[in-house]
Amino acid sequence: MPTEADPSLHLHMTAMLADALMLVSPWKPVFLLAPLAVWGWFVSSIMDKHATRFHLPRKKWNLIHLTVATIALLLAFLLPVPGIGGFFAGFGAITVILLADILIFMSLHNRDDRVPEDHMLRLDFSEMAAKREAKKSAKEAGTVQLKIVSAAGNTAAVPDKETTEYEVRAQAETYMIQAVDMRASRFEIGPLGGDGGYAITATVDGVKQGIEQMPPQQAVKLVDFWKSTAELDVNDRRKKQRGEVTVSKDDIWHHQVRMDTIGGQAGPKLTFTFNPTKAVTRKFDELGLFESQEKALQEIRETTGGLILIAAAPGNGLTTSTYAIVGKHDPYTSIVQTVEFDVQAPIEGVMQNKYDASGDAEYSTTVRSILRRDPDVVGVTDFRDPETAKEIVRADLKRSKVYLSVKADNSLVAVQTLVKHQGNPEESAEALVGVTAQKLARKLCNNCRVPYTPDAGLLKKLGLPADKVKQLFKKGGQVLIKNKPEVCPMCAGSGYYGQVALFEVFPIGNAEREMIKAQNWNGLRGEFRKRQLPTIQQAGLRRVVEGTLSLEEFGRVTAAPAKPKAQAAKAPPKPKPEE
Numbered sequence: 112m113p114t115e116a117d118p119s120l121h122l123h124m125t126a127m128l129a130d131a132l133m134l135v136s137p138w139k140p141v142f143l144l145a146p147l148a149v150w151g152w153f154v155s156s157i158m159d160k161h162a163t164r165f166h167l168p169r170k171k172w173n174l175i176h177l178t179v180a181t182i183a184l185l186l187a188f189l190l191p192v193p194g195i196g197g198f199f200a201g202f203g204a205i206t207v208i209l210l211a212d213i214l215i216f217m218s219l220h221n222r223d224d225r226v227p228e229d230h231m232l233r234l235d236f237s238e239m240a241a242k243r244e245a246k247k248s249a250k251e252a253g254t255v256q257l258k259i260v261s262a263a264g265n266t267a268a269v270p271d272k273e274t275t276e277y278e279v280r281a282q283a284e285t286y287m288i289q290a291v292d293m294r295a296s297r298f299e300i301g302p303l304g305g306d307g308g309y310a311i312t313a314t315v316d317g318v319k320q321g322i323e324q325m326p327p328q329q330a331v332k333l334v335d336f337w338k339s340t341a342e343l344d345v346n347d348r349r350k351k352q353r354g355e356v357t358v359s360k361d362d363i364w365h366h367q368v369r370m371d372t373i374g375g376q377a378g379p380k381l382t383f384t385f386n387p388t389k390a391v392t393r394k395f396d397e398l399g400l401f402e403s404q405e406k407a408l409q410e411i412r413e414t415t416g417g418l419i420l421i422a423a424a425p426g427n428g429l430t431t432s433t434y435a436i437v438g439k440h441d442p443y444t445s446i447v448q449t450v451e452f453d454v455q456a457p458i459e460g461v462m463q464n465k466y467d468a469s470g471d472a473e474y475s476t477t478v479r480s481i482l483r484r485d486p487d488v489v490g491v492t493d494f495r496d497p498e499t500a501k502e503i504v505r506a507d508l509k510r511s512k513v514y515l516s517v518k519a520d521n522s523l524v525a526v527q528t529l530v531k532h533q534g535n536p537e538e539s540a541e542a543l544v545g546v547t548a549q550k551l552a553r554k555l556c557n558n559c560r561v562p563y564t565p566d567a568g569l570l571k572k573l574g575l576p577a578d579k580v581k582q583l584f585k586k587g588g589q590v591l592i593k594n595k596p597e598v599c600p601m602c603a604g605s606g607y608y609g610q611v612a613l614f615e616v617f618p619i620g621n622a623e624r625e626m627i628k629a630q631n632w633n634g635l636r637g638e639f640r641k642r643q644l645p646t647i648q649q650a651g652l653r654r655v656v657e658g659t660l661s662l663e664e665f666g667r668v669t670a671a672p673a674k675p676k677a678q679a680a681k682a683p684p685k686p687k688p689e690e
Contacts, residue, residue: 167223554660
């Protein structure tokens with residue numbers, strides 16, 4: 112046997128050590144752990160922050176991430192594949208597993224209702240590069256950040272710095288960005304009247320909010336700038352004009368913006384509507400009807416012919432509901448048409464007739480002309496004069512079904528409005544087969560709403576069972592991030608996010624017709640109640656109980672409209688004493 116000093120043993124051990132060093136090459140572990148390092152940064156810097164920000168189950172997800180990482184490491188180092196092939200197999204395994212963890216989290220995260228669309232995670236490196244390039248360009252250009260393109264495809268040029276035009280554009284963009292960040296559906300630059308100057312306002316979730324007041328000269332410059340981007344006549348400040356532009360910021364958001372401008376004694380007014388087509392486009396199933404209301408409306412729709420009133424106060428989704436209900440009819444088995452002052456969006460398969468206000472024919476005459484063609488379904492989206500009501504009621508409603516949009520606060524007022532304009536209660540009653548009405552209310556933000564135990568006395572006053580309603584919700588506006596209160600990123604601190612429609616749907620039968628003929632409005636209200644279908648108020652309370660509405664918002668929406676105050680009669684001037 113060889114001794115310790117045997118040189119052959121020394122050489123043999125040296126060779127084995129060299130082989131070991133070759134197997135554990137210093138670059139291989141580093142290369143193998145690189146995907147883990149990238150994954151760890153993405154989890155800690157992005158995914159964990161998003162989970163915290165939007166109240167996702169953070170602890171649960173962190174446990175899942177750690178489990179996935181452990182499995183990936185074990186597979187990478189213990190995969191039973193020899194040689195260099197085993198190394199690449201392990202690298203592939205750890206990369207695929209960690210990438211799957213990221214993609215699964217992103218997919219579930221983006222589907223969650225608490226996450227707004229502009230905060231969804233996307234693994235798009237080209238988009239990231241484009242955003243970096245856009246930010247770089249914006250920084251070089253100063254405060255000009257938006258790309259504005261007219262309907263003709265022309266991009267608004269950026270004026271030279273140190274010019275008045277550049278300052279006007281920068282200011283105009285600032286207000287536009289602020290309105291978008293507020294989630295405004297409308298944005299307005301208009302005179303206050305008198306010497307009050309101008310106000311910039313934004314409508315968010317159906318409620319108008321002030322942004323800023325400014326002198327008329329400054330506001331008119333902003334109006335002129337935006338009119339020029341839409342290629343409207345800047346010099347004509349009295350005529351009603353309409354144009355469209357596409358506005359985008361850093362490839363982060365992209366909006367179609369419709370501009371409507373009109374002049375007045377106090378000065379021009381400019382109204383922006385964001386994504387106008389999308390704003391009025393809803394599927395019938397997305398309107399928010401309860402099941403009993405859907406069935407009632409289905410029965411009304413299946414009735415041959417007749418007049419159905421669709422009612423809502425201005426700004427409460429009247430056009431959206433009219434389009435959705437009319438569009439529910441099959442245009443391939445029925446002739447479906449509309450008569451509109453202004454076509455807001457296309458309805459698939461429906462012939463939409465736009466009224467030509469510059470022509471000789473009256474609106475009511477246009478409605479009569481359409482009805483005489485014997486269509487199966489007609490949607491009349493504007494009810495502006497008594498003649499329109501008379502033409503509809505006189506039409507052959509045994510063959511044609513007509514949906515008439517009425518600006519009214521509820522179903523009862525809608526029927527009263529028809530009778531008042533048409534002038535003959537009996538004819539109106541015979542024509543009617545149904546009526547719907549709605550109001551829009553702001554939905555509580557799911558990310559920051561605050562639960563509380565309601566007062567039993569208040570529940571009793573509202574007609575809610577105190578033994579069943581144990582919890583309601585109110586608006587929040589803040590979320591806790593690492594035990595520190597911060598403004599909710601989803602609703603920007605308002606406590607509300609989006610809107611929900613509160614409907615009432617009532618078929619008109621023989622009992623209701625008798626009340627309409629007699630103009631017995633209390634009796635008609637009683638017949639509606641006998642239907643045991645939810646009123647707008649009852650629909651609102653159901654939304655309160657389910658946590659969609661706050662009691663505060665319910666009260667605001669369902670309160671009776673304020674009556675105009677009667678002006679005090681002026682005392683006649685005292686007679687002058689005779690000289």
